[in-house]
Amino acid sequence: MPSLSRINIALTALAAVLLLLVPATPVEAQRRERVIQLTPGQDLARIDGGVVQLEVQPFIDSGHTLVPLRFIGEALDLAVTWQAETRTVVLSGADKSVVLQVGQSQALTNGQAVSLPVPARISHGRTMVPLRFISEALGAKVDFDTATKLITITVELGAGTPPVARFSLSRPVILPGEKVEVWDESFHPDGVSIVQRTWHGLAPVYERAGRYEITLRVKDANGNWSEPYTRELIVNTPPVVRFRTDKPEYKIGQPVQYINESYDPDGHELMYRWTNRQPAFFEAGEHRVILEAWDPLGGRDSYELTVRVSEEVHYTPTEYYLLYGEPKKVIPLEYQVLDYPILEPAVEIKQRTLLKSNSPEEIPSVGLLYRDTVAGSARLMLHHVNKTGQELKIYVLAHNPATAPVTVTLTRQGLARPSAAILHQGREQLVRFFGPHTPKTIVIPPGKTENLLADLSAYTIKPGFCVSGLFDLVTSGPVEFSFVAVRPEMDPVAAFQELPVLAPDGQHVRGTFPGADRRITIPAPLARPNARLVLGDLKYDPPMAGIDALTGREVLNIGNYGAIYELVFEGVETGTAVLLNPRGGVYCGAVTVNGLIWETPVEGYLLPQRQAVILQRVYFPRQLRLEYSPPPGSYLPVNILLVELPENKETG
Secondary structure: OOOOEEEEOOHHHHHHHHHHHOOOOOOOOOOOEEEEEEOOOOOEEEEOOEEEEOOOOOEEEOOEEEEEHHHHHHHOOOEEEEEOOOOEEEEEOOOOEEEEEOOOOEEEEOOEEEEOOOOOEEEOOEEEEEHHHHHHHHOOEEEEOOOOOOEEEEEEOOOOOOOEOOEEEOOOEEOOOOOOEEEEOOEOOOOOOEEEEEEEOOOOOOOOOEEEEEEEEEEEOOOOEOOOEEEEEEEOOOOEOOEEEOOOEEEEOOOOOEEEOOEOOOOOOOEEEEEOOOOOOOOOEEEEEEEEEEOOOOOEEEEEEEEEEEEEEOOOHHHHHHHHOOOOOEEEOOOOHHHOOEOOOOEEEEOOEEEEEOOOOEEOOOEEEEEEEEOOEEEEEEEEEEOOOOOEEEEEEEEOOOOOOEEEEEEEEEEEEEEOOHHHHHHHHHHHHHOOOOOEEEEEOOOOEEEOOHHHHOOOEOOOOEEEEEEEEEEOOOEEEEEEEEOOOOOHHHHHHHOOEOOOOOOOOOEEEOOOEEEEEEOHHHOOOOEEEEEOOOOOOOOEEEEEOOOOEEEEEOOOOOOEEEEEEEEEOOOEEEEEEEOOOOEOEEEEEOOEEEEEOOOOOEOOOOEEEEEEEEOOOEEEEEEEOOOOOOOOOEEEEEEEOOOOOOOO
16 A cells, blocks of 8 residues: 655645655666667568558758658657647657657756757658667667668667556635645555655645646656656635625515625636525515625635514515506516406408417327418418327428419518427517518419428428428419428428318317408507406407318407407506506517517516516606517417506605
């Protein structure tokens, strides 16, 4: 078992310990020699008696014998690398480092400059160096037989297994200016004495914070060096974490201000994690709030504070979040909004045709999902789940039945990536649809069929995954659009005419529906709290009526999925909050508010009836324009609420 030597970083103690580690009588061991023989003008050489074919012959020039450096270096078990950019050769071994640049008359050996009698040169793609340099740089014994011109190079290689460098630190993390103790645990597998140690990165004191590498190499009595062994030392002062609140006690629902007074003595930026940091508390009693902080070097501290809350009510949860809730995030809604009067403004229907492919929603096999022919302004909607048990691709194919070319211009596109999180796909689809777009036009020759949506067909849909999309377009003439589901290896254009028609599932809807765009204008006298606009029900927002072109049956688009509503409030009264509140079930979508995309909500989803998202707080009379579309995967109806903002007790 190796002996342990304790080394204090103080230099005097370190020197004393190192002296104790040097043995008086090293273990004797048989040393090894490497003998290399080669002759100028000949392409055969010998290594320890074995014949080797040379890539380039040694030669004599102006009285100097030049030999191939790579051959000799590799014969001596040295690693040889060529750096083409600088025309530099590097030889490296356990205790030897040689750096030589072609054309230069000096080289570096273990960092020391060594002169060459003539510069190194390239011959037949190999670096040639003078023989005398081999002797001086590699510590070799060189003999030259003038009669036979035989060159013999002899090098002692050391004997046996190399030693193993090891050490441990008293602590892996210390404070700046603090000493660390190191225990040398190096050993030799064969018991050969270790006679020399070389440390790098070891200092008596580390004054500055940071990460430091300490490396040790050891040499045994036979001249063998160990591989380097490195440990990391972290010098760091942990952060100091403190925070306070602006009041010693709060009422229920009163805003809490947290003042973070944490800092890092070494000047590092800190990462924070709060626990129970509520903007307001809605239960009386004591509430523990914890702040943790980390610096980049792993230093950590934490602080805990108790926030006391009295029985007195400042705001209810709904009142607080109406005033201070973050935009786009879920807020609680305790009001009895069904008691609010329902707004029934006039609805203007615009001429855009919706082709909707949503039945069967769950695709049981390859086949035709929907097909119809439209001209002019149109919208395509698809929403399907792969239930085939195999991978699928879905295509929308555009066929020109006419005798002249026809153009199709895509103006808006909202494609949600295939996912098993169906509820969240509705939000992703609408965020992309309402975002900025560059129109894209394709020309379809007479009688030809084109893949209209390359982004859609690029996806391979896994079993159980859903794909959802909404696309606005304009055609210059009649175009037949086919929604098809095929296996990935199938050619949809070649196969779509022969695909079986998939039957509707009886629960969801496919069909062609006129009037897919509608504008609802709420005059200023109506835009007052407390009132509500109902969307997606059967009474106040009747379903679109259409035809299933594959069966000829009349169908109703319950919920009006795929329709786009432009909601214009001509003048919302000051002191009003405009909310989106789902009533039918879980909900996850997006709208635009005066041209800005507004996720509803930005994280998670809304539960029905008792949750809402703030779309706008109105502090002065203004027009409000919303774009809304029912998100696929969510439940309807929804209410757009106009709610009176409570009195702000902080500002009066």
